[in-house]
Amino acid sequence: MDNRKLSVLSGILIFIATVALSWYIVSGDEEEDEASQENDGAVVLMMEYAPQTIQSTIRFTGRVVPFDQYDIYAEITGIYEGSDKPFKTGTSFNKGEVLLRMNDDEEQQDLEAARYEFAALISQILPDISIDYSAHYDKWQAYLDELDATDSLQPLPEVDDRQFRMFLNRENVYSRFSSIRRQEVRLQKYTIRAPYDGVVTDHAINPGALVQNGQQLGQFTGVENLEIEASIPASKARYISVGDEVTVQTEGYNSDQYSAVISRKNAVIDPGTQSLKVYMEISGSEFEPGNYLEGEIMGQSFDEAFKVHKDILVRDNELFVVENDRSKLQTVELLASAGDSMIVTGLEPGTKIIDEFRNAAFEDAKVTEREDQ
Structure with missing residues (x-):
């Protein structure tokens, strides 16, 4: 029994001795590391200030929008009959195809009646022309012979004779002619054609509906000509000119x-956002209206400048430099922002800049340069 107690006691003493020896060894290593760091300083990444000419960039996010977009409104009142294709959202039309056609039977009849009346008017004055203005008779007789009440009026014969022009005015020839031409223009408004190749992007009417003057009927959008709409900070807008090339990606x-x-x-300038709109031409079948693109526009050029990451700046306009192997805060002049970086100036060429702010967070800390890995 005594031997057993002796064995247990010996084990406890050996364990205590082992713990004490381990603590001594670790403490010695920590003191040695602290002494080493105190002698060598914090190991930090540095870079050399080498000023040069730097071209700043203006980053933006823009939306692809159609250059050609046509809001369709009715200029007359009538019943919507149909079109060359179903006037529905998503339907494509080629330039010149009928988008919308309103019933124009009544307008057609009124116009033909007006043309017949105009032909009768010319027939009534031809005898007077043959007697008093015989030099013009053949032209006006030929005009009457070619007049077709079912077709558009042709321009009237030119008149250089002042007396003959006054005679035609007294007989209301010019006023009746202009009135008929106005009716012809109005008749064309019963049929709306595609102004370019495109797609119906909104429709608000179905066949058989009564169309009122001024009513919006839909929207027609071109798909060939696209552009990017982007907002640029007003402070940088002066560096952007029409014709500048831009790089974009999606x-x-x-x-x-x-x-x-x-x-x-x-x-x-938009007073709410302090920005203004810039539009850029772009071509590419990959894009559709509504796509968002990111891009860069070349901005101002700075001489004797240097680019640093924003994370190493202290209080916005200071950074740590190295003088006599110790860190020192130095004020720099901020020229422009460039994404995650800042374009600065104001240091002596060759100055070492600490590129790791958190490893030299206090003034006059001893530092040692390390290699970038």
Whole structure:
């Protein structure tokens, strides 16, 4: 029994001795590391300030919009009959095809009656023309012979004779002619044709409906000519000009880059966002109205400048530099923002900049440069 107690006691003493020895070894290593760090300083990543000419960029996110968009309104009153194709959202039409056709039977009849009356008027004055203005008789007789009440009126014969012109005015020839031409223009408004190749992007009417003057009937959008609409900060807008080339890309489709050209630039600043609209021409079958694109526009060029990451800036306009192996806060002049970076100036060429702010977070800390991995 005594031997057993002795064995247990020996084990406890050995365990205590082992723990004490381990603590001594670890403490010695920590003191050695602390002494080493105190002698060598914090190991940080540095970069050399090498000023050069830097071209700033203006990043933007824009939306693809159609250049050609036509809101369709009725200019007459009538019954909607139909079109060359169903006038429904998503239907494509070629230029010149009938988008909408209203019933124009009554207008056609009124117009034909007016043309017959005009032919009768010319017939009545031809005898007087043959007697008093015989030099013009053949032209007006030929005009009457070619007049067709079912077709548009042809321009009247030219008249250089002042007396003959006054005679025609007294007989209301010109006023009746202008009235009929106005009716012809009105008749054309019963049929609405596609102004370009495109697609119906909204419709608000079905066949058989009564169309009222001024009623919106739908929207027709061109699909060939597209442009990008983007908002640019007003402070940077002065560096952008019509004709500047732009690089854009879209996320979700692919990572390919495309070229665009600034075609228009608004002159009025939005007071709410302090930005203005810029429009860029772009071509590519990959895009559809509504797509969002990201891009860059070349901005102002800065001489004797340098680009640093925003994370190393302290209080917005200071950063740590190295003087005599110690960190020191230095004020710099901010020139422009460039995404995650900032374009700065104001340091002496060759100055070492600490590129790791958190490893040198206090003034006069001893630092040592390490290699970037």
